Amino acid sequence: MARFVGRRLVFLVAMLLGLLLLTFAISHVAPGDPASLAAGPDATPEMVEQIRQEYGLDRPLPVQLGRYLLGILQGDLGRSVRTNHDVLADLADFFPATFELVTVSILIAVLLGIPLGVLSALGRNGWFDQLARVVSVSGVAIPMFWLGLMLQLLVALDLGWLPLGGRLGLMSTPPEPITHLYLLDSLLQGQWQVFGDAAAHLLLPALALCFPALASIIRVNRAEMIEALGQDYIVTARAHGLGGFRTVCLYALKNAMLPTLAMIGLRFGWMLGGTVLVESVFDWPGIGLYATQSAIAQDFQPIMGVTLLIGISFMLANLLVDLAYVWLDPRTREPA
Amino acid sequence: MSGPGTMNGPRATGAPLVEFDDLKLEIETFDGTLRVLDGVTFSLGARETLGIVGETGCGKSVTARSLLRLLPMPPARFAGGAIRFEGEDLTKVRERRLRRIRGQRIALIPQDPMTYLNPVLSVGRQLTDVVAARQKARPPGQRLGRAGRRRRAAELLAQVQLPHPERQLEAYPHELSGGMRQRVLIAMALAGEPALLVADEPTTALDVTIQGQVLRLIHELVERLGLAVLLISHDLGVVAKVCRRIVVMYAGTIVEDAPTAALLARPLHPYTQGLLKAIPKLHGDSGRLPGIPGAIPNLLDPPSGCRFRPRCPLATEICAREKPPVVEAEPGHRVACHRYPGPPVEADFEVPR
Known part of the structure; x- marks a missing residue:
């Protein structure tokens, strides 16, 4: 087990290096001149040149790359040209909001998707299955931002049930930061009103964000359950008088979960990317919104920082998926 | 420890243990x-060993599965007849009741040890679950606790002569060989107090050497525990080794039902005669083997009358008109052919060139 984790971590470092090269390359092939943008529309060529030197943009590419990597090793992700803030500090500010949103979304998708998939498989082609099929097909087909807008229009504007956007209402003060996750912090401090407000603000963006993942988890889990239920080992279980819920849940689902798990890991990554759209729609102060604002201003350092952060989160999530695989499937364990 | 051995009652007399009565099964x-x-009729007494043989697709496995109602229904459905087991019609009992019979009174040894064990659960887990299911048949005070179930699981593994049973409980199916897996499946079948063991091609997927071991084990257990056995196989040799009586099936019907020795020495039905002639002999002339020309019929539209008629060298006009009744041509020797009752006939099959 330790060897498995160790090897995965080595892979992770290699992938991280690749990711760094990629983020660096993207920022340098993208059109636009960050120095002249930072200097403003009225700047003289001398001022632009001065900024260029200040940020090291006049050096040869390999040197810039070396400085970039060295900086990252020291925790320096550069400075935003737009706000002059330290990118690392910005990310630390914005990431908890995104983490909260994505975690809640993936939890909804998994906790709802797996039972729905199981129930659809059990009542194959029944009314419930048809209903779940409608959900899953529309989940795959409907763009996230459109769904977000529709939810805002219907639930927030027309019905007025939930707030339109943001992370907290004007009447609430953010809880004392412990984890920087509003739900958790308010809960830890027993601030029920703040918790309710935070949850109400979270619900719509989380729904919009989780819908495609929910859809594909239902579909994959349904198909895998049907497959598993048709296997010989289910016949064995039934032949020995095991039946009903237990057989289904343990004997079939544990097998069906293997491909579903891979899908969950994949969907987590897509979700991180999806935050860019959903956070913009719901004005959610996370790294997605931060990335959008930086991109509009052609502010490269924050974009590189966000890309790196999303990449690392994705890798860590998939490391967790790999570990869960080992736990679920004895065949992937190495002989002792 | 009250093992399955305590069930060797005097049930050997009286009504048969299992009775297939004109069973008809259709699949949509x-x-x-x-x-x-199409009208399967035979019976099996307590402690009797009966083999069902026939080609692939003749319905022998379906017969075994219908006994435990393990076929997906729908698309399969009973279209008539009955399966009586210990006084109950298994085609009619409720699923809940059936769950108490499966494993408890009728145990199954499945065909392929590779796929019939759950790959992601340990042997111990699967075996103790089966042991746990068996506890429901006991009065609440006598049910085994967690540790007791595990001990019982290890005992069962010891009973099927698996070395280091305690250690095997921790193993996963992929860590065991085919023969060991088949032993685990046999151990599962012994977890209850079965009166009947249904073995569906239990050795087909095994190496020849392992086949012998597993057959010996089944034979031994059956003798010791006094079980009745329904052995399904396409291999007459395997069946003859274990069973006192053999039923020959063809295209969903029973063509012959006789004591093993009588069937091998004097097969009455043309199909059985063809089957026996197609077995290669170790000694004697090494010419080409005769085969039965043609193929098993399409069950969507089976031949009228006798289903073997299109391949039968002795077919006459009545064979196309009427389904042959099962007659007792000799004492204990039943055959479904229009030639009987009457003197034994001999069907000649061509030797392919």
């Missing part, structure tokens, strides 16, 4: 209705 498919079993 996209192309139409398959008439898979």
